[in-house]
Amino acid sequence: MMKNNSPQDWPEPIVRVQSLSERCTDSIPERYIKPLSDRPSDDAVAVDDANIPIIDLAGLYGGDPDARASTLKKISEACNEWGFFQIVNHGVSPQLMDMARETWRQFFHMPLEVKQQYANSPKTYEGYGSRLGIEKGAILDWSDYYYLHYLPLSLKDNNKWPSQPPSCREVCDEYGRELVKLCGRLMKVLSINLGLEEDALQKAFGGEDVGACMRVNFYPKCPRPELTLGLSSHSDPGGMTLLLSDDQVPGLQVRKGNNWITVKPLPHAFIVNIGDQIQVLSNANYKSVEHRVLVNSNKERVSLAFFYNPKSDIPIEPVKELVKPDKPALYTPMTFDEYRLFIRLRGPCGKSHVESLKSPR
Numbered sequence: 603m604m605k606n607n608s609p610q611d612w613p614e615p616i617v618r619v620q621s622l623s624e625r626c627t628d629s630i631p632e633r634y635i636k637p638l639s640d641r642p643s644d645d646a647v648a649v650d651d652a653n654i655p656i657i658d659l660a661g662l663y664g665g666d667p668d669a670r671a672s673t674l675k676k677i678s679e680a681c682n683e684w685g686f687f688q689i690v691n692h693g694v695s696p697q698l699m700d701m702a703r704e705t706w707r708q709f710f711h712m713p714l715e716v717k718q719q720y721a722n723s724p725k726t727y728e729g730y731g732s733r734l735g736i737e738k739g740a741i742l743d744w745s746d747y748y749y750l751h752y753l754p755l756s757l758k759d760n761n762k763w764p765s766q767p768p769s770c771r772e773v774c775d776e777y778g779r780e781l782v783k784l785c786g787r788l789m790k791v792l793s794i795n796l797g798l799e800e801d802a803l804q805k806a807f808g809g810e811d812v813g814a815c816m817r818v819n820f821y822p823k824c825p826r827p828e829l830t831l832g833l834s835s836h837s838d839p840g841g842m843t844l845l846l847s848d849d850q851v852p853g854l855q856v857r858k859g860n861n862w863i864t865v866k867p868l869p870h871a872f873i874v875n876i877g878d879q880i881q882v883l884s885n886a887n888y889k890s891v892e893h894r895v896l897v898n899s900n901k902e903r904v905s906l907a908f909f910y911n912p913k914s915d916i917p918i919e920p921v922k923e924l925v926k927p928d929k930p931a932l933y934t935p936m937t938f939d940e941y942r943l944f945i946r947l948r949g950p951c952g953k954s955h956v957e958s959l960k961s962p963r
Contacts, residue, residue, distance in 0.1 A: 609724045609725065609736045609946075610723065610724075610725055611723055611724065611725075612723065612724060612733065612736065613736050613737070613738035614738060614739075616721070616731075616732050616733065617633075617732065618714065618717075618732055618746055619634075619732055619742075619744055619745055619746050619822050620710065620746050620820065620822045621714065622634075622822075623822030623823050623824065623902075624822075626824075626825050627825055628825050628826075629825065629826060630744070630824060630825060630826045630829060630830060633741060633742050634741065634742055634743070634744055634829070634830045635741070635829045635830060636741060636829065636830055636831060636834075637741075640831065640834065640835070641828060641829060641830075641831075642827070642828060642831065642855075642862075642896050652858070652861075652863045653688075653863070653865065653866050654680070654684055654686045654687055654688060654856060654863065654865055654873070655676065655679070655680040655683075655684060655686075655687040655688070656687070656688045656689075656690065656868060656871070657673065657676050657677055657680065657687050657688065657689050657690075658673070658689075658690050658691050659673065659689050659690070659691050659692050659693070660691040661673035662674075662787075662791070674791060674794060674795055677791055677792075677795060678795040681792065681795065681876060681888045682887075682888070684856070684858065684891065685856075685875055685876045685888065685889050685890060685891030686856050686865070686873065686874070686875045686876075686891055686893070687873075687874055688865075688867070688868055688871040688872070688873050688874070689871060689872050689874055690868060690870070690871050692784055692871075692872055693780075693783075693784060693787075694780045694781065694784060694872070695780075696869075696870040698773075698776060698777060698780065699777075699846055699870055700870075701769070701773050702773055702774070702777040702846065702906060703846055703848070703904055703905075703906060705767055705769055705770050705773045705774075706748070706770075706818045706820075706904055706906065707820075707904045708767045709748065709764050709766065709767060709770060709818075710746065710820040710904065712766055712767075716766055717730050718730070720748070720762065720764060722749065724736050724946065726751075727749045727946070728749055728750055728751060728759070728762050729748065729749065729750075729762055730746070730747075730748050731746065731747050731748070731749060732745075732746045732747070734946075735946070736946075743830070743831055743832060743833050743834055744821065744822070744824050744830045744831065744832050744897045745819055745820060745821045745822075745832045745833060745895070745897075746820045746822070747817050747818060747819050747820065748764070748817070748818045748820075749815065749816070749817045749818075750762060750763055750774070750815060750816055751813075751814075751815045752774075752778040752782070752814040752815055752816060752908075753778075753782065753812060753813055753814040753815075754811065754812075754813060754913070757813075774816070777906075777908075778814065778816065778908070781814070781844055781908045781910075782812075782814055782910070784844065784872070785814070785842055785844065785908075785910035786804065788842060788874065789803045789804045789807070789842070789910075790804070792842075792880065792884075792888070796884055796887060796888075796921075796924065797923070798921060798923055798924075802921060802923070803880070803883060803921075806883050806912070806918070806921055807841060807879075807911070807912040807913060808912055808913025808916055811913045812841075812910065812911060812912065812913055813840075813909075813910075813911035813912065813913060813914055813938070814908065814909065814910050814911065815908075815909050815911070816906060816907065816908050816909070817906075817907045817909070818904070818905075818906050818907075819832070819833065819895070819903075819904070819905045819906075819907065820902065820903075820904055821853060821895065821897050821898070821902060821903040821904075821905075822897075822902050823897075823898065823899060823900065823901065823902055824897040824898065824899060825899060826899075827896060827897045827898055827899050830897060831894055831895060831896065831897070832853060832894075832895035832896060832897040832903070833894055833895040834894060835857070835892050835893070835894040836892065836893070836894070837877070837878055837881075837890035837891060837892050837893075838875060838876075838877040838878065838890060838909065839877060839878050839879070839938075839941060839942060839945050840877040840878070840879055840909040840910065840911035840912075840938070841877050841879040841880050841909075841910050841911045841912055842874065842875070842876065842877055842880060842909075842910045843874070843875045843877055843907055843908065843909050843910070844872045844873070844874055844907075844908045844910070845872065845873040845874075845875070845905060845906070845907050845908070846872060846905060846906040846908075847865070847867035847871075847873055847905050848867070848903040848904050848905050849867050849868070849869045849870075850901070851898055851901045851902075851903045852864055852865065852866060852867065853895045853896045853897065853898065853903050853905075854867070854873065854893060854894075854895055854905075855893060855894050855895070855896060856875075856891060856892075856893045857891060857892040857893065862894070864896075875890070875891065875893070876888050876889065876890050876891070877890050877909070877911075878890045878941070879911065879912050879918050879938060879941075882918050882919065882920060882932075882933045882936075883918060883919075883920060883921050883924075884920070884921070884924060885920035885921070885924040885925060885929060885931060885932055885933075886932050887924060911938055912938045913938070914937060914938045914939040914942070915937050915938075915939055916937060916938075917935035917936065917937055918935065918936060918937065918938060918941075919931060919933060919934070919935040919936075920932065920933060
């Protein structure tokens with residue numbers, strides 16, 4: 603089985619990008635310089651006035667059937683046309699959102715020796731990290747991160763969560779609880795919009811027995827932002843992602859056709875995107891979309907990505923109601939565990955991962 607192939611350690615010593623950022627004044631190491639085709643400055647077009655759809659969820663819960671229908675339709679269009687949208691009035695408290703982001707900002711500003719106690723390995727990725735993928739000599743991204751498991755409870759290990767700053771574990775716990783509830787509500791909306799029973803996607807994910815994890819991204823200042831990326835282009839491997847962005851410093855870009863659209867985050871909004879597993883379950887009615895992150899020469903950025911995933915050991919394949927004679931199943935079954943390992947060995951890589959799963963025809 604693939605499961606035993608999990609690498610135990612990084613192929614070379616880990617360098618913290620934050621410490622590079624403090625040392626580098628006018629250049630960056632070769633390891634972080636992207637090929638010309640991937641650099642932000644050589645973009646096809648940067649579309650300034652475009653933004654991903656903004657959707658007010660208040661219409662779902664107010665008891666007005668027209669407002670509900672209109673909100674469902676907006677979400678459906680956003681899923682079909684963008685794979686990304688921002689939500690406001692989503693029920694998570696603005697104070698909790700601010701506290702979560704600022705608590706993590708404080709963590710990244712703690713002394714290196716405190717953070718190093720939580721250094722991660724590629725076996726589970728959990729903890730304080732600075733690279734994705736284990737290819738020796740790979741070109742790296744300009745970011746550090748902290749990755750932690752929230753669900754299933756068997757994987758949740760509070761000792762792997764930082765004990766500093768003092769409120770960190772408590773804030774993460776409450777934040778995780780609220781986001782799991784919000785993801786559950788969004789899963790119902792996506793199911794209804796696909797013409798399924800409202801609990802269909804949740805059942806396909808394993809019912810109550812889902813996975814959830816969080817990656818906190820720290821993008822230090824970079825003296826040559828035009829040469830590198832904070833996070834290379836990729837689609838998210840899991841089910842659904844809720845991103846709490848840095849509301850002061852934009853950086854996320856979403857691919858739309860041949861253009862990269864810079865997302866303008868609203869205060870206290872979540873950015874929602876479809877992951878590869880929902881693309882598979884929906885038989886590609888909904889598609890996960892490539893995105894990447896730019897860095898900034900004057901300002902650091904902190905963002906929190908919350909990943910809501912299927913139970914890791916059930917085969918994920920197109921929901922049978924969405925497989926029809928004129929639209930056969932596009933994907934062969936694969937568990938999320940198998941898919942995740944497949945990705946972790948390679949690092950972020952456009953949309954090539956989910957495309958390679960397509961059934962041979």
